Amino acid sequence: MPEVHLAGGTCAEALRLAPVAIAMRAQGLVTPVLIAASPEPTAVARTWIACGLAADITLPASAGHSAAIRRYDQLWAARTPAAVVVRGDNLGAALAAYWRRVPIMHMDAGRRSGSLVADDADADRRLLAQVATVHLAAAPLAAMNLLDERVVPGDVLLTGGTAVEGTRLMAGRTKRPAKPRANRVVVAGAGAANEPVRAAMLAIAAQHHDLDVIGGLSMPYPERSRLIAVADVVVTDDVDLAEEALAAGTAVLVPGEGGGLTEAIHAGSARPVDAEAGEIVAAMAELLESRVRRDSLGLGGSPYGDGLAAVRIAQATAALLGHGQFPDPMPARPEAGVAHF
Incomplete structure (x- = not known):
């Protein structure tokens, strides 16, 4: 062949x-x-x-x-x-x-x-x-x-x-932890909006002591896939990370222009926010405090x-x-x- x-x-x-x-x-x-x-x-x-x-x-x-x-x-x-x-x-x-x-x-x-x-x-x-x-x-x-x-x-x-099939494939082959994490999880990864996201994550972690903030772009698979699947929110303007979060049914917050994620934003699967630390903190706090708002994003699925x-x-x-x-x-x-x- x-x-x-x-x-x-x-x-x-x-x-x-x-x-x-x-x-x-x-x-x-x-x-x-x-x-x-x-x-x-x-x-x-x-x-x-x-x-x-x-x-x-x-x-x-x-x-x-x-x-x-x-x-x-x-x-x-x-x-x-x-x-x-x-x-x-x-x-x-x-x-x-x-x-x-x-x-x-x-x-x-x-x-x-x-x-x-x-x-x-x-x-x-x-x-x-x-x-x-x-x-x-x-x-x-x-x-x-x-x-x-x-x-x-x-x-x-x-x-x-x-990304949908890849995420499912990885999830099916990844062992789940014996017990759930003690803290809630936010995965962050950004390109153009890197500094505002970093400042926002430090601020939100200080407000929520039961929160683990993890950089999603700096780790290999399958650890990355495992964390995305258990995260409450993924904050990123990176298309690859956002696609994997959407495929896993995780809420996605997009700082900045979000041009590479236009379809997800229009579909209501991802939420845009200004790339300013204060705006990101406010949007994050709203999602973390409301399971309904998080689920409404995650249930939108992936348009990709x-x-x-x-x-x-x-x-x-x-x-x-x-x-x-x-x-x-x-x-x-x-x-x-x-x-x-």
């Missing part, structure tokens, strides 16, 4: 690629090959181990695009795949595949921050859209972004994202997938290589408040 290489550059990417590899194996039309390629490939490989998988290839590379392109090119010169699956802003793997004339399946395509201030990740995602063969969008708004950027409509497929994205991506990859038909797109969610296309 043709080899399809799944390029995992971060632990978050590894979590989302794992269900795709499992779906490909179940369909039996292609052979998935997991590549752990990052400055810390061992961490990526351990994420797959936590999912019950093993990395087929370990490819240490620095964080720069040039080094990543060189390592992927060396690999694919000797072992050329039939297709490559990349996720998010993994531009190094995509460019190496493009120059080798290998078809590129781009998961989570079309996500844009919406910020007027350009950031490297957004620029990489836009560049990746220029070389991808099939654009696998996680939500209708992401697909609309691609169409607005003049991507050929027939190359865009609304599959949903695999319906639990079938991995199957669609596996089927689309096989169809691109001449095996079967492309899948039907994920049904859009009218209640999510995003436009149809």
